[in-house]
Amino acid sequence: MPSTTSAEAAAPAEPSTSSPALAGKTVVIDPGHNGRNAANPSIINKPVPDGRGGTKACNTTGTATNAGYSEHEFTWDVATRVRQALTARGLKVVMTREDDNGVGPCVDERAKIGNRAKADAVVSIHADGSNSATARGFHIIYSAPPLNAAQREPAAKLAGTVRDTLRAKGFPVSNYIGKDGLHGRPDIAGMNHSTVPAVLVECGNMRHPEDAAQLSSAAGRARYASAIIDGILRYLG
Template sequence: MTSSPRRTLSALALAVGLVAACSTPEAGIPQSMPLPTTAANVAAPTLSQELPVPPTSSSASQAPTSSSATPVKPPAAGKVVVLDPGHNGGNAANPAKINKQVPAGRGQMKACNTTGTATNAGYTEHEFTWDVSVRVRSALTAKGIQVVMTRPNDTGVGPCVDERAAIGNQANATAVVSIHADGSTSPGAHGFHIAYSAPPLNAAQGEPATKLAQTLRDVMASAGFATSTYIGTNGLSPRNDLGGLNLSERPAVLVECGNMRNPDEAAAFASPAGRQRYADAITAGIIKYLG
């Protein structure tokens, strides 16, 4: 969920300033609101548990028995993918840290982060993004792809938007994928969209980022996910206000998986099987981009 216009998290927590997305510039979409700096009255949202990362089978890396055979190169060997699960489980209880202003690119300053949004039943965005990101990480590492996460768990605070971008830059990432879900209250609003920095501020934000966005869009659409009915065009949304994208020196996109306030999509988000579908599609899109 992005940091432009307004949206709400839940009855217990006012939203804080977003990391890279989760409120949108379109009319009728609520923006996350900063928590009051004196608030100690907001309980931290329910935390999701980290899924274990299955170890890569040692047999998969054994050299062929034939002395004349050429060892098989692992898929995307040497390439690094940075996964950025939106928000964090400890954000709601730490308004002073989350409201801190940080650089967001293009001369902008924004709040460090936000709590994100939630379904009407209270399933939080930070839980969803963490769960899906861990599933994607597991699938990519099983393919021999190195994965770096911008946060190690779903119990911490932040990191701030500028720090998340720096992680991708320092890792020399081949692709940076930020995972979010939206919170529009517009009637019937549903579907996913992929945001990318535009106009580009460097070469990586040009053709590489556009290709990453289009590849993920195409693969998710082929997997049966509807493109957004209320943001962007044909599932793509060029943005100039998202710090995590503006500050990236690597090909970076932000995937808004859908609308947490839409009953059908909310049910999919809250379901392990539904989250696995999103993870499978995002994984397939990343692998296709890596080539």
């Protein structure tokens, strides 16, 4: 249980009024990929700095369920649900893309959007595409080893909090990557470039039938969004 500054913030995250602890807080929501990435390979394959001295592709197309429901559509849907709920609670929400019909932005630029906004929390939303028939469950990625103070305790706390709220909504932790739903990585440029607390949520494996059923249904996406909202509010509260 993270430390809280008021009894209201410690309560289940459903009250209709804003907590004073949340006033003035800024959250950046980063819906992974974009709807026109696949049609613009020359743009999204362009190398950009990865934050550790190497390069990474500007962006990727993302994955899809076996039935063809795309990751970019999933991340956009969940992100807009999260934005709507947090805005209603009085938080300032900045999105890294404004619709699901564009290209990019590149992963380093996504991180800079969070940095420029001086975000109190950044949550990137993704879903994975493992071809292993048994791989399922969510995991939270953060930058490791950390490159600055925000990537140490604050990012670790944000990762643990969102892991806990996803678990509380009944989502299973990954059985194929990371440990207890957490996975520190050095190769995720969007996390490496962040100078504010940032995590990336891989909500599930789009290739696994049970995960895909959640990821591609409106009810499932509402539950993912609700868990992420709870995690952000608990972290900030």
